[in-house]
Amino acid sequence: MMPSSSTQWHRSSYSNGMGGECVEVATMAGQIAVRDSKSTSRQHLILSPSAWQNFTMALAQRSTSSASSS
Numbered sequence: 001m002m003p004s005s006s007t008q009w010h011r012s013s014y015s016n017g018m019g020g021e022c023v024e025v026a027t028m029a030g031q032i033a034v035r036d037s038k039s040t041s042r043q044h045l046i047l048s049p050s051a052w053q054n055f056t057m058a059l060a061q062r063s064t065s066s067a068s069s070s
Contacts, residue, residue, distance in 0.1 A: 011037055
């Protein structure tokens, strides 16, 4: 299933609007869609809720380990 024009996208709170890493996420029919907010017409990444949870947990662990090693 691909996102439709009515899909409600939510921009990451880490996106600064200055051309940095901008990620948008949407929930649709039991799946998580992820896209680059600078290139919204390009392909979207579609994940299951468990894959999204594993991905975000891995990022959080990476962030925590990076902060503690600084």
